[in-house]
Amino acid sequence: MPTLTLPDGSTRTFDGPTTPAAVAADIGPGLAKAALGARVDGELVGLDHAIAKDAEIALITGPRGKNPCDADALWLIRHSGAHIMAEAVQKVFPDAMLVYGPPVEEGFYYDIAMPEGQTISSDDFEKIEAEMEAIVAADRPFTRCDMSADDGVSRLEQEGSKYKIDNARRAIEAGADSLSWYTTGTPGEHWDDLCRGPHVPSTGRVGGFKVMSVAASHWHGDADSDRLTRLYGTAFPDRKRLAAHLEQLEEAKKRDHRVIGRKLGLFRIDDMVGQGLILWTPKGAIIRQELQDFIGTELKRQNYDPVFTPHIGKLDLFRTSGHFPYYQDSQYPPLVDPDAMSRLVDEECSCADLSNRLREGDIDGYLLKPMNCPMHIRIFDGEPRSYRDLPVRLAEFGTVYRYEQSGELGGMLRVRGFTQDDAHIFCTEEQVQDEIAGCLELVQIIFKTLGIDSFDVRVGLRDPNATKYVGNPEVWDRAEDACRAAAETLGDAWHAEEGEAAFYGPKIDFIVRDAIGRSWQLGTVQVDYNLPERFDLSYIGADNAPHRPVMIHRAPFGSMERFVGFLIEHFAGAFPAWLAPEQVRVLPVSEKSSDYASNVYRTLRAAGQRVTLDEGNERLQARIRVAAEEKIPYLLIVGPRDAEAGTVSVRARGTERDLGAVPLQAFVDAISTETEDRCDGVVRGLFGDSDPA
């Protein structure tokens, strides 16, 4: 006699074992029709799930009206969508073997092993979708069939799919004592697939779906294992929500920094220069320079010492740091000294030999620096240090080069040459906590000033079961506590991840998402016990004995390239005035006002604003449209009326008309304050509207 408790606290008692479907029917026919699945004692289950004892139950239904779809409902729909797509694929490609098809954040995928020589291309999507359409239209029930583990495995062995056998074995190893299949329709008659479920009650409940893309993947995520075809799809309860999702994706693409960057002329990647190497055009350079100036003032406040170091250094430096040859795969090959090169040519040295001898250290060469720390360490070590000198904070916008795999490169977000807003803090063990706090404060100032409020903070801790870490455990514990405590000061969301620490120390990373939903690490703060050891760093303590300093690596922006790439998307190109490459554009109504317009232009220039004068012979509307597309924060429209009164008509970005006319000097003062204070809304404040755009 199970008694079930509903989310509102009410209870219902049943005579014997029951199912969510029966519970829904008991409540009402509407709910019975709308139900997709249920959570029973927190576990997501199908409507046919047997409930034999008292439990808490929440029925899951599709969305009503314009409400967003419940996450559980979407999960069920997409999981079922993956099955429907798999069935369709096997109809189109009968020899395709299925591997694994889970729901994911934006939809689902199915990994498929295609027979030798066959591929799925985007041209096939239409055929697959047509088959899916037929399966959905038939509205066949998802029917679950359970088998004992032994019977299930022998069935799979008969069918001969090594992938499904593997899935089953893994499930059994994880503790499953039976295996289940889901049929889209009648078992024995219709298509089925090994699956733990649950699913929506019938195929018709997957109301809107689309095959999105095809990509390669590896079995078990192992690059050395079988190559699979991964087909991505998405599904929604209805076509309307699918259409809304697709439209949202289109919108997101318009925010892509590669699209906006080209449109606004912020940066270029040039084939002739090389993959993953950013050319900062004048407009993009302004944004970067403003950011560097911004953080520069904060660094001064926090007593950092700026330094400059070269782009290349001897291989021995990076042998000592451990970067070479350990990370050789992600470095540009070393540069060999010209004299040494001549000798090698005389010796008829082969490439393989050269590579070996560089690795062994027989010949020296130079490396494009993959990190700045070894250089900063040599600066620290260049003079004797007393505990009274600590902490030493060396800061540099240091450009580093890493030979990232070509398939990984993307716009400004993943590149081969980038400039870190890097600094290394050399301090005592006791100072670590305060120094980390100082670093986080920097990150906070940056994020707050730029209005970045959606980010993840990940505290990377060591994996308690691994032995790869350097430094002693008590020191690690203290550093990890310091990282946690510092993250705590950020208040909201941070999470610790075991095993995410670097081998040399724990770290705090700041992670954001780009326009199309991918995660990227921006700022980072890392404690390092390894490099001081490798370089044998020391300072003289109060006890007149040498001690090992601790190093902290930190880059609040991460890299200028990635940060600006992200920022372009964050602002969708509409930068606040202090960052905008062009802050103000003066638009004379007609040539009659061009003298006054020049006067306005010169006044703003003299006040240090980045201003242009558009004297084109287009109509005012056309010039406004162009300026609006260039996302210029302020347009000053000046005509005879303004010339007469000595005013400017201010049109702020994003407004339909000008805010009104103000005396020229009032505007100059307001925008100067707005840009100097790196804030928003001062100009608008002139018009009694202090809301930022």
Add this chain to the structure above:
RNA sequence: GCCACCGUAGCUCAGUGGUAGAGCACACCCUUGGUAAGGGUGAGGUCACGGGUUCAAGUCCCGUCGGUGGCUCCA
């Protein structure tokens, strides 16, 4: 690096093996217009690059380079 797709004017894109196209941007002319596209004319191309098939290739095939998405990596 791997798999799939893509590469035509500065940009966005049409183009069925048979003479290279459009819109925007650009230049010039007309227009002097008070808040998101006034009109006209013109210039602009080794169809990514290199081979091949064919009477004929932007179009078909192979290779290279580059881009996109994903996988794998990411000190």
